[in-house]
Amino acid sequence: MYSQNYIHFYHLTECGIGKAKIPEPSLRTEPIVRAISESSLPFLKMEKAMTEVSVLMVGLQPDLIDFSDPAYAAFPGMTAEKVMAGLNADQARLTALGYHASLCLVDFGETAERVLHERLGEKPVDCVMLGAGLRLIAKNTALFEKLLAVVHRTSPNATICFNTGPTDSAEAVGRWFPPPQRA
Incomplete structure (x- = not known):
């Protein structure tokens, strides 16, 4: 099994986000090989x-x-019930595709950072999907930045992805992790 560091390294370089160097052998979390060639990276993914x-x-x-609120005008006809139904359906879809998906719903800032930090501290996650309501609504930018920082500090090896609404999370996750093969 390969460490998440190697997987994360591959995702960053595959997408051109950065050209990180492979860690020195003494810094690796698992002694799998002394050197990894570029041609072996697709195997890691x-x-x-x-x-x-x-x-x-x-x-x-x-x-x-x-x-x-006019800030949510880009989502006409949206209600709390529709959003929750979309999130639950997306979670079920991710599960049906073979992912282990769970929801973490936060408030507008009173406890949001603490709730996310505690949730990420429960067990490691491979992917954190930050919702459109956090990212696309201008007045939520400061909260989005704070939550992104929590993910970065608490789960530095997690891949971060973004959906565009409460019904396309599987596509967001699938850009980074192809759906697992069910046995």
């Missing part, structure tokens, strides 16, 4: 895709959102 990928879906508590 495939290895991770064949195991269960844990996904934490982070979003705002739908019942706290004021959908009449």
Whole structure:
């Protein structure tokens, strides 16, 4: 089994986000080989895709959102019930595809950082999906930045992805981790 560091390294370099160096052998978390060539990196991604990928879906508590607020005008007709139904359906879809998906719903800042930190501290996750309501609504930018920092500090090896609404989380996760193969 390969460490998440190698998987994360591959995802960063595959997407052109950075050209990180492979850690020195003494810094590796698992002594798998002394050197990894560029041609062997696709195997690492495939290895991770064949195991269960844990996904934490982070979003705002739908019942706290004021959908009449002009900031949410880009989502006409949206209600807390529709958002929650979309999130539950997305979680079920991810599970059906073979991911281990769970929800982490936060408030607008009173306890959001603490709730996410505690949730990420329960067990390691492979992927953190930050919802559109956090990212696309301008007045939520500071909260989005704080939650992103919590993910970075608490789960530095987790891949971060973004959906565009409460119904396309599987596509967001799938960009980084192909759906696992069910036995």
